[in-house]
Amino acid sequence: MLKSHEELIKLQQKAKSALSENKMRILVCAGTGCVANGSLKVFEGLKNLVQEKGLLAEVDLVKEVGHEGIGVNISGCHGFCQMGPLVRFEPSGLLYCKVQESDCQEIVDATIVNNEVIDRLLYTDPNTNEKVTTQDENPFYKRQVRVTLKDCGRIDPDDINDYIAHGGYQALSKILSGMNSEAVIKEVLDSGLRGRGGGGFPTGRKWSFAASSPGPKKYIICNGDEGDPGAFMDRSVMEGNPHSVLEGMMIAGFAIGADEGYIYARAEYPLAIKRMKKAIVDAEALGVLGNNILGTGFSFKINIKEGAGAFVCGEETALIASIEGERGMPRPRPPFPAVKGLWGCPTVINNVETLANLPAIILNGAAWFKGFGTASSAGTKTFALAGQIQNTGLVEVPMGMTLREIVFDIGGGLREGKKYKSVQIGGPSGGCLTEEKLDLPLDYDELMKVGAMIGSGGLVVMGDDTCMVETAKFFMGFVQNESCGKCVPCREGTKQMLAMLTKITEGKGTEADLVLLEELAQDVKDGSLCGLGKTAPNPVLTTLRYFRDEYVAHVRDKKCPAGACQALKEYYIDAEKCKGCTLCTRICPAGAISGEKKQPHTINVELCLKCGACAEKCKFGAIGTR
Structure with missing residues (x-):
């Protein structure tokens, strides 16, 4: 267990030295996407084959020892999920894509033993059709600037000493050894860091409110309840660099005078929760979390609360209610959580990405962070x-x-x-x-x-084949389903907006419905209790604003310009392509298709159910829509 700043620095130097003895380090992505595609089998396959060759470097960062050879490790998400499983080689930066267990032998024989590049495993730029050898040359990575994700593809998320070898817990050590809470808050204020969870509220200001609020007990909550469809930023950070989140929570705790924190993570993130739990255990065992951290007298405890997947629990007060054991429903504000939050105590809630930025800001300074971004949105x-x-x-x-x-x-x-x-x-x-x-x-x-x-x-x-009315309907269906039902504008308003959008996509809407839809959307935005309700109409309002012609086509012409709305499709048979095989007549559930054998058939649009079964089964591509 580390008992001083000096011992932490000594451990970092030894762990870094042990890693440097690797002649080559192979990092196999073990984020959720790559794991689902078999990356752990790739990892085991490469490790076993390298070991059989007598080349495996048995680096033990716990004991800070190693020997020259090939290191094979898992890492967090590299980001390029579409190309996974990904395997990167250091120090060359060589990146292989879509690697399977069956590729392991060739990788060992060609790349590891003979230093040859396997062309078929390289990324092919779809715009130039050229092979890309290294990650830095890849157009997907070229324009990126990684701060939060910097170590997600470079370290083993299950090894605390790997995090320390890459500078981990040095920011915590810095504030505990030479800064007071006011200085930490000022540094974060000066950095311009704004909350990365959605609202963009200045992080330092939120901290200053909580720091000045009276109370013997204060809390830090890490909001890992990432519920947006298609969003997985926080999940990837928790999976790939869990200690950066813990370190960020302790920095925030020191700043406001808190000695305890909660990580609220979605139960649908089992790998993230597993790695966060291990990180907490390892950090406590090493003495960088828990009581009397690094011998400074500062103590901090971290708990994990698994959420049940309610989107509304991403809202601060609903999240607090859920941790307290109540149903996740928003509470009126004020008072704000920074004044009266978890169990009535001053509470700061920051999302995963916000907290993971803090170690880099403390180590590199506010001016460094403000060097990225814009005047009003730094980093x-x-x-x-x-x-x-x-x-x-x-x-x-x-x-x-x-x-x-x-x-x-x-x-x-x-x-x-x-x-x-x-x-x-x-x-x-x-x-x-x-x-x-x-x-x-x-x-x-x-x-x-x-x-x-x-x-x-x-x-x-x-x-261009996407229907914007259908898109608005999809998102409205999501928020209506996720509404907690506490306030009338959100509970009833989203339900009625969804009904109107459904009516429009089915070709039953009127121009009067468009006027009512826009008025109702604005009322829901103005009258809802929490952020979920206030922002729920945004997809409707923006599509009405920028794609109104599509709405008009649906209600006036009963046509979907994108050809996406099933109810507005009109099926027809191309007489020149139709061979009169009668398959379509046999498959049609409504008896809407008629015609003689070996003669072109026709569809009765009045009887057609628009199920698409005929088009799916036609062997000659004779059935289309208009």
């Missing part, structure tokens, strides 16, 4: 790229980077030759932005001006 932000895009995964970029740079430079543009139509940013609480907004800088204030928000960082890219 970097992680985004989960998803949808109809070439390169999906997790990216971290400076605040202020444009949507165009993220979608086309990092994301590689849209796949299958699709044309860009929109991006849904900020999840259910965000909005849909058109091509005209591609050069908009991504910062909190600029997005608010156009009716959107960064949110937790989800980015869903949509092509």
Whole structure:
């Protein structure tokens, strides 16, 4: 157990030295996505084969000893989830994609023994068709600036000494050995760090409120209840670098005078919870968490609370209620949690990404952090790229980077030759932005001006075959299902908005419905109790604002311009392609298709159920929609 700052520095030096003895280090991604695709089998396969060759470096960072050879380790998420399982080689930076257990023997024989690159395992740039050898050369990584994710693909998340070898717990040591709480709060204020969970409230200001609130007991809560569809930023940090979250919580605790904290994580994140629990046990055993940390007299205890998957529990007061054992429902504010939070005590709630930024800010200084981003939105932000895009995964970029740079430079543009139509940013609480907004800088204030928000960082890219009315309906269905039901505007308003959107996508809507939908959306936004209800109408309001012509086409012409709404499709048979095989007549459940054998058939649109069974079964591609 470490009892002083000097002992921590000594351990870091020894652990770093033990790692440096590796001739080569192989890092196999063990984030959830890669694990699901078999990366642990790749890890075991490579480790066993390297060991059989007598090349495995038995580095024991606990004892800070090692010998020259090949190190084979798991790591956290590398971010490029679409290309997983990923295997990276250090120090060369060579990156292999979509590696399977069957590739292990070739990797050992070719790359490890003979230093040869296996072309088929390299990433192929879809825009240039060129092979990319190293991670730094990869267009997905080139424009990224990694602060929060810097060590997620570099360290073994289950080894605390690997974290320490890469500078872990040095920021905690710095504040405990030479700073007071006021200095820590000032450093975070000066850095310009804003909450990465969605609202973007200045972190240092929130801390200052809690620090000045009276009370013998104060709490830090890490919000890991990441509920946005398609978002997995916090999960990846908890899985890939759990100790950075613990260190951030202790820095925050020291700043406000708290001695206890809670990590509220979704039960749907079993791997993240498993690694966070191990990190807590290891940190306590080493003396960097618990009582009298590093002999300074500062003590901090961390508990884990598993959430039941309610989206509303991402809201601060609902999260607090859930930890207290009550149903997760928002409470009126004020008082704010910084004054009266968990069990009535002053409480600071920061999300995972916010806390994971703190060690780097303390070690490198506020000016360094402000060197990234914009004047009003400093630092970097992680985004989960998803949808109809070439390169999906997790990216971290400076605040202020444009949507165009993220979608086309990092994301590689849209796949299958699709044309860009929109991006849904900020999840259910965000909005849909058109091509005209591609050069908009991504910062909190600029997005608010156009009716959107960064949110937790989800980015869903949509092509020209996406129906924006259907998209609004999808997100409204999500928030309506997740509404806690406490306040009438959210409970009833989201239900009625969903009903109207459903009516429109089924071709039963009217232009009067559009007027009512917009009025109701604004009322729900103005009247709801918590952030979930207040932001729930954003997808509806932004699609009405930027894609109103699509709504009008649905209600006036009874057509879906994208051809996506099933109820508005009209099936027809191309007489030139139809061979009269009668398969479609036999498969149609409504008897809507008629025609003589070996003669072109026709569809009675009045009888057609629009189920699509005929088009699916037709062997000649004769059945289409219009």
